[in-house]
Amino acid sequence: xxxxxxxxxxxxxxxxPRKLQPLTAFRxxxxxxxxxxxxxxxxxxxxxxxxxxxSRGYGRMLGTVEGGRQAFLRxxxxxxxxxxxxxxxxxxxxxxxxxxxxxxxxxxxADGLAETAREVAPEIDAxxxxxxxxRRLRDVHDIWHVLTGYGTDALGEAxxxxxxxGQTHNLGFGFIGWGAAREIQREARSIPARRAAFQAWRNGRxxxxxxxxxxxxxxxxxxxxxxxxxxxxxxxxxxxVPEAERLxxxxxx
Numbered sequence: 001x002x003x004x005x006x007x008x009x010x011x012x013x014x015x016x017p018r019k020l021q022p023l024t025a026f027r028x029x030x031x032x033x034x035x036x037x038x039x040x041x042x043x044x045x046x047x048x049x050x051x052x053x054x055s056r057g058y059g060r061m062l063g064t065v066e067g068g069r070q071a072f073l074r075x076x077x078x079x080x081x082x083x084x085x086x087x088x089x090x091x092x093x094x095x096x097x098x099x100x101x102x103x104x105x106x107x108x109x110a111d112g113l114a115e116t117a118r119e120v121a122p123e124i125d126a127x128x129x130x131x132x133x134x135r136r137l138r139d140v141h142d143i144w145h146v147l148t149g150y151g152t153d154a155l156g157e158a159x160x161x162x163x164x165x166g167q168t169h170n171l172g173f174g175f176i177g178w179g180a181a182r183e184i185q186r187e188a189r190s191i192p193a194r195r196a197a198f199q200a201w202r203n204g205r206x207x208x209x210x211x212x213x214x215x216x217x218x219x220x221x222x223x224x225x226x227x228x229x230x231x232x233x234x235x236x237x238x239x240x241v242p243e244a245e246r247l248x249x250x251x252x253x
Contacts, residue, residue: 020171021048029179036154039113043120046172050134053170057211058133067212074132077139077215078110095226096219098146106152110139136211137168143215147227148203149235153246154184155193159200159238166204167211177201184249191245196237203233 025048032041061067080086081103090096103109117124117138124134141160148163150156162177164170177197184193208230218226226232 020051024048025172025175029175032176033183039116040120042176043117045176046170047121049172049175050170053168054130054134054137057137057168057170058130060209061133061212064209064212066214067209070212070214071129071133074129075216076132077136078114080216081110081139081142090219093222094219095143095146095221095223098223099143099219102142102146108142110142113138113141133211137164137170140210140215144210146223147210147230147232148200150200150238151246154180154249155191155196155238155241155246158184158193158197159235162197162200163204163207166201167207167209174201187249188245191241191249192237196235196241199237200235203235207232 025045028041028044028048032038032045035041058071061071081099087096087100090100114135124131124138141164144164145152145156145160148160150160150163158177158180161173162181165173165177177200178194181193181197184191210230213230221229
């Protein structure tokens, strides 16, 4: 499925900022809690609560030299991330190697996530700057897992989207992060889920702005060097929770 055949020229009107739909987001969240594998509900929540955050984020990209260059190039990260030859270029210890190991261990693909997004919002494939920016945020999600050190267990997912809220101010990320942390706290009171999510949000606010980075250059950089340069603080609250307890959560992703 190509971007040209998925969305017509007139369809870019649906990319305009929409009114927030909290009830839609709440219903989708309840479905997500009942079936943690129903990833489509994540995109429904994001659609319901994105508001003007995408246009503001794209404007922020244009306000920086590197962000403006990336916007001009309009590189599609999903194409690179699903290219095994491209990923094989990165030496051990680099961000690229860590990402390669992350996805191989879990069987993830960027295109698989993209297909789910298309089911909910076909306009994401439009040949439009805001659609490109939205695709970029979708495709960097797993890279941010690697950069932040949060795993794909339920607590890790709650934290990485909370970090993303700190970066993007997209209410969808904040809603999912806080809602998931609340559900985890209900299930296991001993796990400081709210505190971990709050720390992740603060870490996202403290870090350099990540959407506008040159990700090809970043992948060649040593992981620890990149974390220091980007001011990404360690996830101490999350890391203090024993892995066995995190993996025992029913909300495990």
